[in-house]
Amino acid sequence: MKIEAQNLINYHCPRWNELPEIELYIDQVICVLQNNLAIFLKEENTPVITPNMINNYVKQEVLMPPIKKKYSKTHLAYLFVICILKRLMSISEINESIKSMKKSYSVEDGYNVFCEELEKALKKAFNPTEEIEPIFKEEDTREYATLKAIVSAFANCILVDKLILLRK
Numbered sequence: 001m002k003i004e005a006q007n008l009i010n011y012h013c014p015r016w017n018e019l020p021e022i023e024l025y026i027d028q029v030i031c032v033l034q035n036n037l038a039i040f041l042k043e044e045n046t047p048v049i050t051p052n053m054i055n056n057y058v059k060q061e062v063l064m065p066p067i068k069k070k071y072s073k074t075h076l077a078y079l080f081v082i083c084i085l086k087r088l089m090s091i092s093e094i095n096e097s098i099k100s101m102k103k104s105y106s107v108e109d110g111y112n113v114f115c116e117e118l119e120k121a122l123k124k125a126f127n128p129t130e131e132i133e134p135i136f137k138e139e140d141t142r143e144y145a146t147l148k149a150i151v152s153a154f155a156n157c158i159l160v161d162k163l164i165l166l167r168k
Contacts, residue, residue, distance in 0.1 A: 004162060005126045007039060013115035016077065016108045023070035026051050032076065037083050042161050048083055057082060062095045077111040084118065088153055097150065100143050113144070118151045125155035 030049055037048045057063040063078050085094045101110045
């Protein structure tokens with residue numbers, strides 16, 4: 001657990017400027033997501049996402065359709081958020097949360113804030129003795145406070161999964 005906890009404490013969610021500049025085919029998108037999000041899986045050899053899941057997100061209008069079967073940086077950012085939050089929220093709730101964040105942030109800024117808050121929440125969950133700033137501040141917007149609560153819940157969900165695995 002110690003090594004895995006350290007990996008989660010040190011987890012780096014790729015920021016907007018670290019996402020591929022070129023458009024990707026679905027199998028490449030899946031590879032990027034699998035490489036970056038496998039650390040959060042309950043069971044090792046399960047996929048983070050499948051082509052069918054991506055197609056369903058498009059059908060449900062949570063994700064815009066690819067252009068000529070290629071996915072952009074925006075698609076990838078949405079998919080990072082969806083893959084992380086689907087453990088806690090329904091797809092329609094994720095969609096509403098994304099729409100709400102877009103009222104206050106551009107996709108780029110909102111995604112970067114999501115990444116930063118996810119990393120802080122993981123550090124707080126897996127290293128609770130380290131002094132980290134309080135989760136909510138008075139000046140936080142409702143959307144920002146909601147985002148912080150969601151990623152905190154996700155980090156704690158991952159912690160519970162890892163503790164359960166230790167008992168097996």
